[in-house]
Amino acid sequence: MSETALEIKNVHFSYGSVPVLFDINCAIPKNRFVSLVGPNGSGKSTLLWLLSGMRKPQNGEILHNGINVSRMNIQERARKFAVITQKESNQLSFTCLETVMLGLHPHRSRFSKLTRQQMELVWNAMELSGVQQFANRNITQISGGEFQRVIIARAIVQQPEILFMDEAISSLDISEKIRIHKQLRALMAKNGLTVISISHDIDTVNFSDDVLALKKGTMAAFGPPNEVFTESFFETVFNVKAEILPGKGFFIRDTI
Numbered sequence: 001m002s003e004t005a006l007e008i009k010n011v012h013f014s015y016g017s018v019p020v021l022f023d024i025n026c027a028i029p030k031n032r033f034v035s036l037v038g039p040n041g042s043g044k045s046t047l048l049w050l051l052s053g054m055r056k057p058q059n060g061e062i063l064h065n066g067i068n069v070s071r072m073n074i075q076e077r078a079r080k081f082a083v084i085t086q087k088e089s090n091q092l093s094f095t096c097l098e099t100v101m102l103g104l105h106p107h108r109s110r111f112s113k114l115t116r117q118q119m120e121l122v123w124n125a126m127e128l129s130g131v132q133q134f135a136n137r138n139i140t141q142i143s144g145g146e147f148q149r150v151i152i153a154r155a156i157v158q159q160p161e162i163l164f165m166d167e168a169i170s171s172l173d174i175s176e177k178i179r180i181h182k183q184l185r186a187l188m189a190k191n192g193l194t195v196i197s198i199s200h201d202i203d204t205v206n207f208s209d210d211v212l213a214l215k216k217g218t219m220a221a222f223g224p225p226n227e228v229f230t231e232s233f234f235e236t237v238f239n240v241k242a243e244i245l246p247g248k249g250f251f252i253r254d255t256i
Helices: 044-051 074-080 096-107 116-129 144-157 174-191 202-207 231-238
Strands: 004-015 018-029 033-037 059-064 081-085 162-166 194-198 210-215 218-223 240-245 249-255
Touching: 004 044, 004 194, 018 044, 018 194, 018 210, 018 218, 033 044, 033 174, 033 202, 044 162, 044 194, 074 081, 074 096, 081 144, 096 116, 096 144, 116 144, 116 174, 144 174, 174 194, 174 202, 210 231, 218 231, 231 240
Parallel strands: 033 194, 033 210, 081 162, 162 194
Antiparallel strands: 004 018, 004 059, 210 218, 240 249
């Protein structure tokens, strides 16, 4: 039986008087790539912020290694979790190398010198994300897709147990998306990393181990893509007609 990365118990959340999530219950196993999917407004980003400790549920709890995530301080969370969003800021005058090095902060004192092992970690992460050639360039001088790869390298350097991605690779072309997925898979195999990723690109979700689907703030499905992706699932969650191609995926035919 696999260990649990996060246990979600009876979680509810509202923005003021507007309810967003209702009675979410789920156990996410360690060392899995989980895609969080659902229509716009279904609560995906809100759930990701709750799972990462950026927000607190009004009711229920989220546990990591038996500890309530809401009670972890910022430094504890930074040592356990890394979060990448689609809209990371690139307004600071940092080089790509300096930006990636920021991932070391949770694991070192403020004025300590970098060790050789830490610099190797930084360079390896940049190579993994394919941004080593941009090391000395300012982050304002690279493209949006290149900048997202720098941010992914920074998250790798952080050495998290769980990596949260909020449409973090949406600006990359399909070949880069596949490459990043493969590199994250390598890290998962090496370090036991768990990845939870919001995705609107349903085609790449087939690279996942599990799919967690939301519909109007409730959990519509959870499990491996080949079990979750049925014709009734696409009708219920996305209001589209789909043809399931056994062993190959699916084909979206039309709206309902």
